[in-house]
Amino acid sequence: MTDTKTIAVEPGNVNPSYEIDPDGDVTLVVHDIPRGLPAGLKDIPLDLLAGNTKPQESTTAKEKDSKTTENADSAARHLRLRVSSKHLSLACPHFARMFRSELREGIELRNNGRLELEVDQRSGTAVLLLMLVIHGRTRQVVDVMLQSQARLQGLDLDAPEFRGLHPNRWTC
Incomplete structure (x- = not known):
């Protein structure tokens, strides 16, 4: 199984694209x-995936003074995820019906072999985590869950008793 990789991200691009399934037919x-997601999925800080922090924003003084620019930036920020319709169909009956039906999405997927869907959710990070789980890319998800639970319990993950849980996470 290969690591999740990035596709078509230009330096400074506020709209990254992650390839969760290289053979995916749905974007x-x-x-x-x-704001400020890294170009590579593996470079996302665990705190950001867990929803605990926001990435550092690098904005110019001119942007800080301009509410119009800020509003345009926030409206334009999006993430493109290449995923598999088969994984989505197995995970969710709604997608299974959509892709088999005579709805626009089903027809487009059958005719073109590809489909682009807008996802309207409150948390883009939650959608990203869900897609990682559905596609079996759980390495980062396990780390996020372990880190979040440990923080809730006031535990130190660098303590020797926790290194045995995922030894490859603490060794070089």
């Missing part, structure tokens, strides 16, 4: 993503 366009 999800997810809105409401944090």
Whole structure:
């Protein structure tokens, strides 16, 4: 199994694209993503995936003074995820019906072999985590869950008793 990789991201692009399934036939366009997501999915800080922090924003003084620019930036920020219709169909009966039906999405997927769907959710990060789970890319998800639970319990993950849980996470 290969790591999730990035597709078509230009330097400074506020709209990254992640390839969760290299053979994916569906592109999800997810809105409401944090500003400053890295080009590579593996580079996303675990705190950001867990929803605990926001990435550092690098804005110019001119942008800080302009509410219009800020509003345009927030409206334009989105994340493109290449995923598999088969994985989506197995995970969710709604997608299974949509892709088999005579709805626009089903017809487009059958005729073109590809489909782009807008995802209207409150949290783009939650959609990203869900797609990672559905596609079996759980390495980062397990780390996020472990880190979040440990923080809730006031535990130190660098303590020797926790290193045995995922030894490859603490060794080089």
